[in-house]
Amino acid sequence: MQVDDCLRRIGSILIDTxxxxxxxxxxxxILLKGGSMRELDHVSFHESGRTHLKFRDRGYEMLPTRSxxxxxxxxxxxxxxxxxxxxxxxFRKKVRKIDMIFQANTAQSLLFELSIIxxxxxxQPESLPNVTVSTRSATDDPRxxxxxxxxxxxxxxxxxxxxxYSLRSGTEEPATxxxxxxxLFIPTDSTIALPxxx
Numbered sequence: 001m002q003v004d005d006c007l008r009r010i011g012s013i014l015i016d017t018x019x020x021x022x023x024x025x026x027x028x029x030i031l032l033k034g035g036s037m038r039e040l041d042h043v044s045f046h047e048s049g050r051t052h053l054k055f056r057d058r059g060y061e062m063l064p065t066r067s068x069x070x071x072x073x074x075x076x077x078x079x080x081x082x083x084x085x086x087x088x089x090x091f092r093k094k095v096r097k098i099d100m101i102f103q104a105n106t107a108q109s110l111l112f113e114l115s116i117i118x119x120x121x122x123x124q125p126e127s128l129p130n131v132t133v134s135t136r137s138a139t140d141d142p143r144x145x146x147x148x149x150x151x152x153x154x155x156x157x158x159x160x161x162x163x164x165y166s167l168r169s170g171t172e173e174p175a176t177x178x179x180x181x182x183x184l185f186i187p188t189d190s191t192i193a194l195p196x197x198x
């Protein structure tokens with residue numbers, strides 16, 4: 001992320017294009033919603049819908065299962081509330097083509113969000129009853145800073161899935177612990193799944 005004339009690292013998102021699994025590795029200790037201050041190594045989002053947290057002390061925690069990624073119409077994977085941007089570590093490596101650079105100006109706090117949406121819903125927004133799909137621009141959301149989109153990859157059997165990486169100013173979760181630099185929130189299943197016949 002480009003902020004104050006330097007690059008700061010939010011984290012890494014690894015995509016297993018052959019299996020459809022995702023992994024989020026934050027760049028620093030995160031306070032998990034619920035008050036745990038354990039050092040999170042990574043969060044794994046499996047194609048099957050299973051989600052687990054791996055901690056640096058080698059412990060694991062399983063979260064409630066969500067819809068399998070192949071059946072997802074729309075799902076927020078996580079929201080990373082960054083309470084103090086200046087606490088993010090500097091990015092000192094050479095920037096590669098696969099690296100995403102967000103232009104974040106000088107915001108003090110940020111919300112980094114990863115969501116998945118099926119291209120079928122973008123092309124046919126009326127395909128699911130009681131679900132409205134619309135495109136929002138920066139003028140619709142004054143907090144919007146930057147957005148990147150990438151495909152999950154046809155190798156995984158999820159060619160219709162689009163990953164949306166968004167960055168907004170401010171946070172949605174307060175820093176409930178004085179040592180918290182970040183708060184990670186992993187929502188439950190949105191239940192916005194593609195119909196079986198789509």
